[in-house]
Amino acid sequence: xxARYDVAVIGGGVIGALAARELRKYELSAVVLEAADDVAxxxxxxxxxxxxxxxxxxxxxxxxxxxxLGNAMMETVCRELGVTFRRNGSLVVAHGAEEEAQxxxxxxxxxxxxxxGPEILTREQVLEKEPHAADGVTAALYAPTxxxxxxxxxxxxxxxxxxxxxxQLLCGFEVCGAQKEEAGWMLFSSDGRQVTARVVVNCAGAxxxxxxxxxxxxxxxxxxxxxxxxxLDKTAGRHVSHTVFTVPTKAGxxxxxxxxxxxxxxxxxxxxxxxxxxxxxxxxxxDEIGEKALSMVADIPLGQVxxxxxxxxxxxxxxxxxxxxxxxxxxxxxxxESPGLxxxxxxxxxxxxxxxxxxxxxxxxxxxxxxxxAHWFRxxxxxxxxxxxxxDPAYGKIVCRCEEVTLGEILEAMRSNPPARTLDGVxxxxxxxxxxxxxxxxxxxxxxxxxxxxxxxxxxxTKNGGKSYLIMGGEL
Amino acid sequence: MMKKQLVIIGGGPAGxxxxxxxxxxxxxxxxxxxxxxxxxxxxxxxxxxxxxxTRFHESMTGPEYAQRxxxxxxxxxxxxxxxxxxxxxxxDKKVTCMxxxxxxxxxxxxxxxxxGCRERSKGALNIAGTxxxxxxxxxxxxxYVNIYGHLPGKRVVILGSGDIxxxxxxxxxxxxxxxxxVCEIMEHSSGLRRNIAQCLDDFGIPLYLExxxxxxxxxxxxxSVVIAQVDKAKKPIAGTEREIACDTxxxxxxxxxxxxxxxxxxxxxxPRTKGCVVDGNRETDIQGIFACGNVLHVHDLVDFVxxxxxxxGRAAAEYLIRGEGERAYLPTVSGENVTYVLPQRAEQxxxxxxxxxxxxxxxxxxxxxxxxxxxxxxxxxxxAPGEMENVTVKAADLANAxxxxxxxxxxx
Numbered sequence: 046x047x048a049r050y051d052v053a054v055i056g057g058g059v060i061g062a063l064a065a066r067e068l069r070k071y072e073l074s075a076v077v078l079e080a081a082d083d084v085a086x087x088x089x090x091x092x093x094x095x096x097x098x099x100x101x102x103x104x105x106x107x108x109x110x111x112x113x114l115g116n117a118m119m120e121t122v123c124r125e126l127g128v129t130f131r132r133n134g135s136l137v138v139a140h141g142a143e144e145e146a147q148x149x150x151x152x153x154x155x156x157x158x159x160x161x162g163p164e165i166l167t168r169e170q171v172l173e174k175e176p177h178a179a180d181g182v183t184a185a186l187y188a189p190t191x192x193x194x195x196x197x198x199x200x201x202x203x204x205x206x207x208x209x210x211x212x213q214l215l216c217g218f219e220v221c222g223a224q225k226e227e228a229g230w231m232l233f234s235s236d237g238r239q240v241t242a243r244v245v246v247n248c249a250g251a252x253x254x255x256x257x258x259x260x261x262x263x264x265x266x267x268x269x270x271x272x273x274x275x276x277l278d279k280t281a282g283r284h285v286s287h288t289v290f291t292v293p294t295k296a297g298x299x300x301x302x303x304x305x306x307x308x309x310x311x312x313x314x315x316x317x318x319x320x321x322x323x324x325x326x327x328x329x330x331x332d333e334i335g336e337k338a339l340s341m342v343a344d345i346p347l348g349q350v351x352x353x354x355x356x357x358x359x360x361x362x363x364x365x366x367x368x369x370x371x372x373x374x375x376x377x378x379x380x381x382e383s384p385g386l387x388x389x390x391x392x393x394x395x396x397x398x399x400x401x402x403x404x405x406x407x408x409x410x411x412x413x414x415x416x417x418x419a420h421w422f423r424x425x426x427x428x429x430x431x432x433x434x435x436x437d438p439a440y441g442k443i444v445c446r447c448e449e450v451t452l453g454e455i456l457e458a459m460r461s462n463p464p465a466r467t468l469d470g471v472x473x474x475x476x477x478x479x480x481x482x483x484x485x486x487x488x489x490x491x492x493x494x495x496x497x498x499x500x501x502x503x504x505x506x507t508k509n510g511g512k513s514y515l516i517m518g519g520e521l
Numbered sequence: 522m523m524k525k526q527l528v529i530i531g532g533g534p535a536g537x538x539x540x541x542x543x544x545x546x547x548x549x550x551x552x553x554x555x556x557x558x559x560x561x562x563x564x565x566x567x568x569x570x571x572x573x574x575t576r577f578h579e580s581m582t583g584p585e586y587a588q589r590x591x592x593x594x595x596x597x598x599x600x601x602x603x604x605x606x607x608x609x610x611x612x613d614k615k616v617t618c619m620x621x622x623x624x625x626x627x628x629x630x631x632x633x634x635x636x637g638c639r640e641r642s643k644g645a646l647n648i649a650g651t652x653x654x655x656x657x658x659x660x661x662x663x664x665y666v667n668i669y670g671h672l673p674g675k676r677v678v679i680l681g682s683g684d685i686x687x688x689x690x691x692x693x694x695x696x697x698x699x700x701x702x703v704c705e706i707m708e709h710s711s712g713l714r715r716n717i718a719q720c721l722d723d724f725g726i727p728l729y730l731e732x733x734x735x736x737x738x739x740x741x742x743x744x745s746v747v748i749a750q751v752d753k754a755k756k757p758i759a760g761t762e763r764e765i766a767c768d769t770x771x772x773x774x775x776x777x778x779x780x781x782x783x784x785x786x787x788x789x790x791x792p793r794t795k796g797c798v799v800d801g802n803r804e805t806d807i808q809g810i811f812a813c814g815n816v817l818h819v820h821d822l823v824d825f826v827x828x829x830x831x832x833x834g835r836a837a838a839e840y841l842i843r844g845e846g847e848r849a850y851l852p853t854v855s856g857e858n859v860t861y862v863l864p865q866r867a868e869q870x871x872x873x874x875x876x877x878x879x880x881x882x883x884x885x886x887x888x889x890x891x892x893x894x895x896x897x898x899x900x901x902x903x904x905a906p907g908e909m910e911n912v913t914v915k916a917a918d919l920a921n922a923x924x925x926x927x928x929x930x931x932x933x
Contacts, residue, residue, distance in 0.1 A: 275647075328649040328735060352644030354652065431623040438621035443606040446556070483642035485658040489665055503671045508654035513741040515654050516665065517768065518672035518697070 050076045050213070052400055053232055053242035055220055055256050057081075058089035059200040059389045060248040060378050060396075063122075065207035065214075067397035070414075071406040075212040076240060077204065078232065080219035080252070082510020083470045084204045084463055087250045088385075090197035090473060091324065091356025092272070093314060094305055095288055097384040098135050098188035100155025100163055101298060107366040109158045111388035111395070116190060118390040123194060126202035127418025129306040135191030136166075136174065137290045138341050140181040144292045148186045151293075155188065163188040175285055179343045191288055195306045196386050197473045198419065201463065203393075206416040208462035210409075215240070217510070220249075223259040229374055230260065244400050246376045251322055251359045253367075253379035261372025265379060266362040270297065271323060271355050272314025273330040278349040278481050281310040289341050298383060300337035302345065307476065312338045312345065314356075324355045351481050358382045368395060376400060419474055422454055444494075445487040447480020455491060459498045466499060468492065469509040492516075523627045526841055527551035528616050530607050530782065531635035533562020535814025537590035538827040539633045542834030544597045548841060552627070553594070553601045554618060560594075560601050561587035562637055563660070564823065566667045569688055571715070575824040586823060612787040612807055631837045634783055634797075634805075634812040635830065638819055640685070641775035650736040655743035659685040659773040663692065672696055674769025678746050679703045680734050682710035682717070683907070684821065686773025691720035693771075700724070701765050704732040704748050706755055709882050711907040713821060734770070735762065743768050776819045786810065793861040794818040800850060800866050801873040802836035803829060808845045811837050818863050818876070821909050825876070851919060856889070856928030860906070867914070867925055874913045877927050879904045885932040888912055893922035904929055 052068050054061045057079030068075045079086065096119050102109035123130035139145045148165055155163045164187055171178045171185045178185075208214055215238070222233035229243040249256040257263030277284075288303035297316045305311050313334050317327065335347050361367050361380025366388070371377050378396055381388070400406075418424070422433060422440055433453075434441040440453030458465040458474035465471045468478070471491050478484030478491065492515060495506050503516040527548050529536045532555030540553050559565065564572070567583025574580055577589070594601065602620070609617035614629040640658040655674055657665075663685070665671045675698050679686045682705035690700045703721060708731055710717055721728050729748065735757050736747040750761035778796045780788075788797045788805050796817040797805045803813050813833035814826045849869035853862040858880045867873040879886075882905035890897045890912055899912060914925055 276644075325651045325738075326649050330649065331647045350645055350647060351642065352652075353647060427624045430619075434621065434623045441619055441621040441623060442604065443556070443608075443619060446606065449606075449608065481642070482639045483644045485640050485642055485661050488657075488661055489669060492665075493669070503669075508741075511741045513654035515673070516671040517674050 048076070048240055050074045050240065050242045051404060051406070052076070052244050052246060053078055053230070053240055054246045054248060055232070056248035056250055056252075057084035057204060057214065057216070058087055058248065058250050059085070059196060059203070059386055060381055060392055061246075062200045062203035062207065063389050063393035064246055064248060064378070064396045065212045066203045066210070067393040068400060069207050069210040069212050070397060070409055070412045071401040072409050073401060073404065073406045075207070076242070077207070077212065077214045078218040078220060078234070078240065079214065079216050082216050082507070083465070083467060083473070084214070085197040085200040085473065086509070088356045088358055089200045091274070091354055092196050092358070092386060093301060093303065093311065094193050094196045095301070095303065095386065096130065096192035096194055097387045098155065098163065098191040099158050099160040099384070100151045100186065100188055101293055102158065102384060104154060104157040107368055108384060108388070111366065111391045112384040113159050114391035115384070115388040116192075118394075119192065119194065119387070122390045123199065125414040126199065126206055126416050127421065128195060128199050128202050130192055130194045131306055132190065132192040133304065134287045135188040135290060136171065136287045137186040137292060138171065138178065138182045139184045139292055140340070141183055145184045147292045148184060151186050160188065161190055175287060175289065175342070177284060177342050177344055179339065179341055181340060193288060193303060193306050194386070198306070201474055202416050202419065205462040206414065209416065210412050214463050220256055220259065225261070243404060244374050244376065246378060246396055246400065247371070248378040248381070250381070251357050253359060253377065257371060257377060257379065260375045264371065265367045265377075267359050267380060268362065269319040269322060270358045270360055270382070271317040271319050272358060273317070273326045273334065273353065273355040274311060274313030275331065275334055275347070275350050275353045277310035277312065277346065278351050279308045281346045281349045282308040284310055284345060285342055291337065291341055300334055300341075302338050302342045310345070319357065322357055324357060326353050326355050352483060366392070368392065370399070419454070419458070422451065423449060444490045445475070445477035445480060447482050447486070448476040450475045450477040450487070452494070455494055456498070459494070466495070467507050467509050468495065468515065471495070523625060525550055525552050525627050525629050527631045527633070527837055528627055528629040529553045529633045529635055530610070530616065531555065531562065531637055531814070531816070532560035532601050532603070533635065533637050533814065534564055534587060534590060534823050535637070535816070535826050535830040536562070536633070536635035537587070537594050538830035539635060539813055539834035539837070540599045541590060541593045541597065542831035543838045544599055546835045546838030548838045551599065553599065554605050554607055554616070555601055555603045556606045558604055560591055560603065566664050568667050569692070572823055575822060576827060590827070607782055610782040610786045614809060631809045631811070631840055633833050633837055634810065634816050635814050636779045636782065636816040638776040638778045638815040640772070641777055643772045643774070646774060648734055648737055650738055651740065653737070653739035653741055653743050655739065655769045656737065657769070657771055659689045659771045662771050663689055666692055666696060672698065674698060676701060676767045677769045677771060678734070678765055678767045679771045679773060681705065681773030681775070682712050682728060683773045683775070684712040684716055686771060687712045687716040687720040689771050689773065690726050691724060694724050694726070698769070700726050701767055702727045702729055704729050704734060706731065706733045706751055709905065713907060714905070733757065737770065743770055746770055776815065778816045778819065780816060783812070783816070791861070791865060793855070794863060798865045800848070800864050801868050801871060803833035803864070804836055804840070809840055818861070821907060825909065851922060852924045854924050854926040856891070856926045858929040859927050862927050867919065869919055870916050872913060872916050874911055875925065875927060876909055876911045878906055878909055879929045880906065882906060883931060887930050887932050889928045889930060890914060891926040891928070892918045895922070900932065
């Protein structure tokens, strides 16, 4: 299959998805090439989900600039896309004089970066905001503009809206070769497909250096830093109400304790340098996370853990974002580590501006920025739910009992942009399987719906694409 | 708003037995709410036999046992609302439900909680490694095999030697999988002794006691697990790690009573049973709300679930006739080697059958029942945590007592 596009975006993470959406605000044909079998397959589904206030990034860096811009845009973008965003505020806690001095540094940095409102709190003031603050906490930096968002929810919604507005998504398209053409690039997938585009945007995350080398050479190197997390039951979701950080070190922002946009409690991440890409959780991670977290927040009910996971963060050797043109017709958006999620709306806008200027594209007057929330049904009052159920009884059938996800929502997930074709795809879009029983109850039902919807045999249904088959041996 | 005298939440063995007992005690205006397409609960997928030995003196399969009660319910014309989920329960017995006809609330005079339990998930165990396809809780694998006819994998390691893990070891073997081993973190299995014999020994499947899985490996599908021996504190012992190639891991690591609705109603849970506090009639702290079966405490034998449910059903009927009342109670106390006693309180002036579990297993046991200064003892050939025990205390013995204490000691 060979098709021509104005723009090919390599990478279907939060950057690629938002970029595709921004690009469609211009009269540019766009395709997103994603190596995995679904969007948000890499760091975009395995990060802290924090919208940083912006006091952490070094002034003058791209991180600082795009953090502040992105933070300001997040509320509107989330409202348009029907994604939950909560500005719950950040607290960076200090233990003693040395760390308190570092808070002052962050405060000054924040001011220089143009962040509104951060202030230093005494221990008493911290306890008013967070009664569970640990005994050793002596002060904290409070930043009211910090927030939380569901990172894979944002990615899926942005991609869906981009596709609703005419962008294409090709999954399982692993770029393994590229050829410079007269007016652009031809991109080859390892499964034989080809795509041609006038401009290529490289937001390939952990693969950005590899992709850059294919596209005329990389002026940066990508390193990998793994972050491991523990996710606690919603019953622990109110243990803290702000996002609580420790004072940052060279290895990163460190372990944090935060509510998630969906009401769980998230603890982590660690920071592990990797030579080889890995999403395994190391054996010592649990104690490391627990120890660090308990030094910030007391009595965390770690026994209510429902799952743990890890993600690889791609960072550039510049220790800043790479946002620049490379070879002719290639734009790089690489090394988007923290505050990458926060910066994503602003980075996406920057990419679209650069590319549309380069191609002299006009605005797309038909662009519709609005997408209905994936969780629209569960937010309805009973009378309105009944009206929906009367029209479509599938919304009256609960499939995932822990998260109360109905069959109607699961069918929607398989039928709306970008369509879910795997167990995890349904999970990320609907939350079916994310509850305390971790799909023990609903998995066979979701499995059956996937089989039915896509006419798959039992041995063809996967957990998350590729060879992640769930059943070995069909009919008994 | 719909009104019903009695609403029973759950149409499994507990709910069905409670419904039949309530009917036979005079209740007519009732409904059983069941979330699946057919009643019968978890028994529908328990196709092995061994059910009903105590109650019917027959060895039945799970579906056969459930069908007995379903037949009784149908013969009495008891309404069972299937494909219906209960999404909320209030302390004043308003039951909110949802099905393909919509969301609606039933105002009940009495409610029986019979929601059963769920399996503890692998995610709660903090096992290191990756999260590939091929990891299943034993019950989920059982559903794939027995209800849908799909084989989850071919080379299996099972964590947990509770009954579900043991049954699935045999089940997977019978369907052509190779079960490499069953790992059990405790020094003894929590399953029924007959299941160890009939599911592991008979098939040559090794049982590694005091072992656990410390890491899972595999990119897209499970490729291997690393198991290790554990010390008395249940911590892995360095140097005892062993990697076992496999493509499937089944987790049988505990059952948790499904009490989300119970909590919504404002009832608190006993941390030892993970179910609510009840009296000999299985009435909870809220008069008119009763609980029975696995939602109250995890049972080993469904025969006792049925018996318990009948107590709750009759008590609900009596409540509907008699209304609320004042009762005098004495607490039951867990003594030496007893993890819990149920019911947590007994009514003064009534006989009470007490169920309890022992902390450790041994042969030659004496059950001591202390009521005030009186002590009665009962011999048991052997006791084990995985086999629930019971004793009946007569009303006369309670007259001068402040509590009832159960202990289990070794025979002298």
